[in-house]
Amino acid sequence: MTTAQESDHHESRYRIGVDIGGTFTDGTLVDSTTGRVTTSKVLSTPSNPASGFISAVKKLLSSASVDPSHIEHVVHATTVATNAIIEGKTARTAFVTTQGFRDMLEIARQIRPSLYDLQFEKPAPLVPRQLCFEVEERVNAKGEVVTPLDDHSLNQVVNQLASSDIEAVAICLLHSYRNPDHERRIGEAISEKLPNVIVSISSDVVPEFREYLRASTTVINSSVAPIVSAYLSSISQKLVSENVTSELLVMQSSGGVYPAQSASENPVFMVESGPAAGAVAAAALGSNLGQPNVISFDMGGTTAKASLIREGQPNITKDYSVGGAAQSGTGAFGGASGYPIRTPVVDLVEIGAGGGSIAWVDSGGALRVGPHSAGADPGPVCYGLGGTKPTITDANLVLGRLD
Template identity: 50%
Template structure:
């Protein structure tokens, strides 16, 4: 019995093939951003050939992906609309009163994923306790459906006032849309995020609707491609909260997999820490495009009930709020492929990345701009003859030429000093992020160990640990494919939560029991899809 896990990153796609009684096989292949399945099939077939087995021997396929995250950050989702209660059209634009930069007079809030012209209203009103104060107006309902029928909208989010307390009106709207527009994808806030706080609930539901067509196409195509190669079993996908879900759930609720890839790495770090006798861990995953930091407290990955996508300068309230559980992570644009440039006499790193195509200069694939990987090669931190286990030969001379041209000449530095400047600037960015994950969140770094993984993580780990006061660095076996290893350790997991506002009196215990019973029934329904 064999299990295959793969994690698609911005630069490399990582694979692990594990069999009972067999040594695990690792592989990294260049990602193919235009069609991720190309890299998946390439690595998949190579591992099968090396192991001498057929695709039908694979009992389990596990996958971590950033396709949903990238679609939100890059604003590349499909045309999406929002249906809301009349009078609440601007919930996403208004957001919260709190400013993430108190004294910045020119501060911009994150732009909504849905244009205001695509926010439609329906006359209705549900009270905070679920009472229907105003029945849904059929004329406004039909007008909304007519408007969508004449548009190019592919996916709709429905988020009505207090729908978490009574979802009846949302289901009426869904039925009306599906009766008239059967191919339209509909996401209900009462299903995606049945919690109070209108802005966060609406933002989460809109994000789900925004990425749903892309994720559905991506997963369906990938599953079909694997089936054509002889894989007989369904694929499972890592979710943000650190458990596996079926493709059916991921297609219906893609908001669950927004932080899919990084979450798997934190699970691996927790396991490594436990086996090393360390229960307090800071996780450091540096790949080719980004660096991700997380935490393990008392042997358990830290979970946050909400998180933000694409925050500005790590400021709370500056990103798009997502109201679903997720492993606590902080992501910055500092990966091995992050581009270095000289501006106003200072070295700047990222967030722009050379990615997999063309990649850093030293790859010899057409890259023309100096990156962190080029600097690390010039400094001697990388073996040019054994990069990616010898699968790639790095060009030291080309890296030196690029670093000298982009950094050395503008700043009047010798090539070694220029390379060191790139390395140090990248470390400074990551050190700031590491202080946020540790000190600013109440963790004393002197009491933690650092688990470093990802293709570039171990190169920077020791100096980062020293700068922040972490006494121990752990580089696990298979660090370069750490997130894929974490997938093999993950288990199926379903989260269910809801908001109910109750007065705590002796008679309320029956209502609380009823709420828990309904949550259990919901979880049982989801478990049938696993």
């Protein structure tokens, strides 16, 4: 390599993208000067996703011989928030609302995803009833104060929260999108008494009408915030330990990015960041090839996602839910079977079928595949890591389609 070439090499700047899936963690390193792309793939580490993340980054830096100080930024797409909701591993969260509306989360909506299914059961509220509290106050639809916020009522609730061993609080009052003053005062009182508790107020998270949708979105934001915050903090520390000190950005459900600090404070905007990244990449590739109207198909080890790209742009919706049965139709991931979220998201359909999907025989003797997956631990039988259930990958190996 000549001296000029060496100089160009050292002056190059790089970008890193890392996506953690249920089976694999994929990394991509792009030379911002030449456009050269380097990729890496490692097994995901479900017990500690940050370990798989940093393994992918180290593999990228090593294979491309890149100095960590030349990294411009690191972009991360993850399903850690989604997994926490689906697996019921959210933080212990309390809910504070207007007097008379304590059962808002329990009542939810009267929309049935399967109208004639007599066995349908809606998911349990993310906040149990004993952790739902009321404060005496009322604001009307014009933002006018009908009943002032009662300080005695507020102090009672704050004291109850202090003795409830909670990690987060979600506050959603009626019509706070028009007048957030009461919500802010409640949030300040709670933060003053419980400085280590994460507080989310609906007028900040999603200032829109329809109190249940606003409440559900705010509760999800609060309940996953401690988990996402700890997760991103762990990744940031591991990057620093590898001398990667550039900014960490997180993919949003809408296909954009925001700083890791913002993602820790408002994680509800990244609930579907993983699937969104694939659709945005397909849109960019289609446009570069002169094909602005394409269908993106993203199949991993656990799930498969499809999205319609029109005029070079994926469709964005705000009508979706997480944690329920996958359905096609209006809104991403189907409508009413899970917890509704009112944040922008790339509209796509997702099913539980991938390379690690487990084959099984149902009670009627029919062969079925998925939605359960062998994941990364233990993985398909052919990995030799202790897996015992046959998967799509095992079938392809036996059929000679894989080496």
